[in-house]
Amino acid sequence: xxxxxxxVIDRLTVFGQGMEDGVDGLLFGExxxxxxxxxxxxxxTHRVLRRAIxxxxxxxxxxxxxxxxxxxxxxxxxxxxxxxEKERLxxxxxxxxxxxxxVVHRRPDLITRGLIRALEWETYLEKELPEAGILSLxxxxxxxxxxxxxxxxxLPCLRVAGDLSAECRRVGILVGYxxxxxxxxxxxxxxxxxxxxxxxxPEWETPQYVKDAVFQGKGRAYVALGHAESEEPGxxxxxxxxxxxxxxxxxxxxxxxPVFRVV
Amino acid sequence: xxxxxxxVIDRLTVFGQGMEDGVDGLLFGExxxxxxxxxxxxxxTHRVLRRAIxxxxxxxxxxxxxxxxxxxxxxxxxxxxxxxEKERLxxxxxxxxxxxxxVVHRRPDLITRGLIRALEWETYLEKELPEAGILSLxxxxxxxxxxxxxxxxxLPCLRVAGDLSAECRRVGILVGYxxxxxxxxxxxxxxxxxxxxxxxxPEWETPQYVKDAVFQGKGRAYVALGHAESEEPGxxxxxxxxxxxxxxxxxxxxxxxPVFRVV
Numbered sequence: 014x015x016x017x018x019x020x021v022i023d024r025l026t027v028f029g030q031g032m033e034d035g036v037d038g039l040l041f042g043e044x045x046x047x048x049x050x051x052x053x054x055x056x057x058t059h060r061v062l063r064r065a066i067x068x069x070x071x072x073x074x075x076x077x078x079x080x081x082x083x084x085x086x087x088x089x090x091x092x093x094x095x096x097x098e099k100e101r102l103x104x105x106x107x108x109x110x111x112x113x114x115x116v117v118h119r120r121p122d123l124i125t126r127g128l129i130r131a132l133e134w135e136t137y138l139e140k141e142l143p144e145a146g147i148l149s150l151x152x153x154x155x156x157x158x159x160x161x162x163x164x165x166x167x168l169p170c171l172r173v174a175g176d177l178s179a180e181c182r183r184v185g186i187l188v189g190y191x192x193x194x195x196x197x198x199x200x201x202x203x204x205x206x207x208x209x210x211x212x213x214x215p216e217w218e219t220p221q222y223v224k225d226a227v228f229q230g231k232g233r234a235y236v237a238l239g240h241a242e243s244e245e246p247g248x249x250x251x252x253x254x255x256x257x258x259x260x261x262x263x264x265x266x267x268x269x270x271p272v273f274r275v276v
Numbered sequence: 277x278x279x280x281x282x283x284v285i286d287r288l289t290v291f292g293q294g295m296e297d298g299v300d301g302l303l304f305g306e307x308x309x310x311x312x313x314x315x316x317x318x319x320x321t322h323r324v325l326r327r328a329i330x331x332x333x334x335x336x337x338x339x340x341x342x343x344x345x346x347x348x349x350x351x352x353x354x355x356x357x358x359x360x361e362k363e364r365l366x367x368x369x370x371x372x373x374x375x376x377x378x379v380v381h382r383r384p385d386l387i388t389r390g391l392i393r394a395l396e397w398e399t400y401l402e403k404e405l406p407e408a409g410i411l412s413l414x415x416x417x418x419x420x421x422x423x424x425x426x427x428x429x430x431l432p433c434l435r436v437a438g439d440l441s442a443e444c445r446r447v448g449i450l451v452g453y454x455x456x457x458x459x460x461x462x463x464x465x466x467x468x469x470x471x472x473x474x475x476x477x478p479e480w481e482t483p484q485y486v487k488d489a490v491f492q493g494k495g496r497a498y499v500a501l502g503h504a505e506s507e508e509p510g511x512x513x514x515x516x517x518x519x520x521x522x523x524x525x526x527x528x529x530x531x532x533x534p535v536f537r538v539v
Contacts, residue, residue: 056480059488081457081485083478093465095489159539172536190478194344202356215346215453216476216503217319220535222344225322226358237536240479272483273435273500275538276422 019044029119042109048072050263053252055241072109124247131246146186155179155234174223175234187211188243194218208234212243282307292382305372311335313526316515318504335372387510394509409449418442418497437486438497450474451506457481471497475506
């Protein structure tokens, strides 16, 4: 079966049309080009693009922006040197690059589901809010919960706020940049969660709220996974969905190493 | 000498008037109230407020917002439970709380200067851009630089992106939330820095740029100090300035523990 870039895009947009003023779209390549292989990734880094070429994949689906900004801006003369070298690789290899962000965050949020699946907590999912998953876990300490998350996501370490001996039962999951106060604080206040596990968010918002809550004896906690760490499982999940949708077409999820190391 | 809240505010606004649509201002207390003692802090957390009461200080100067948001919003019925308890403490103790953010980030940026001073790198300061300090250090590896930063700022650990053996000579310093691509990438591209040391910023911007740059053999690096970690030295510096301005008035800088621990 001949598959084109547009066929894959059509399958992705089944999840919902992109939001108005959204960021999804074909950044490089032509819709009617045939596809030999697909790579999905949290972000199409230079290394991911190289790996796609090695895998003979000609369509790369990137969740986040590929030039260090949420919004795609047409390259001008002022484009930075790293971007220029990356664009040269894409053009020379004739890769198609599709940004797939907004549709996979529609309800149901496939990125949130992918993370919950990677944590092996599907059976504990109690409800799916537009931006969060709410889970009811068997009680465990924050230390135990952090160990589970590290092991399941294969992370060398994790940043946590709160008392490591605090009991965690009700959990809110916020992928990506949803860790800010506007999204996280209502989970504590209205949903009664003990801990929020988030990708990233401003440090003076939720972590400071948790610091004050702990000082007041309210015993709340926050786990900062990292943005990529929270969304890679969802892009792996998307690869599996595309694999089933296009039998015979090789689809690979390509993971990256963490952006930070802790020294 | 009788000092009022307004006298202290007048001394702070010498650094420049607050920006239009800025966030500086008296959040609690009256301008004509007498001041017995002053506390400065990165953020007036619940613990910092308690410590101010113990120190008989009645004016708390907070760099960041005290209710988990950059902008101050009048409390309504919907205010979260942590904020309500904190407001009760402020009102019962009769504390004055002044937000001092914008003026200390005017040129010269006292927060940036405070950090450079804490790092004992004043002699290496080459120029002060509106949002960044540019330093020319004696060459050292990224690993060595990270060790120096940890030791001087008394940090248990540090998040770094880049090759630990890379040579770092030219350094860009970006305090607070200035670690994003818009501010950090031009330091690499136009100022030729080897490493940016920043408070915080979105993980998909500068850290991804550094990841690609390293893959391309360009050898750049990024050190994420943490927001509070990057700005506390500046608020300590401000306490010293106020101490000299009001002889006889006790002025204390109150540090906080890190919002995150790494497990």
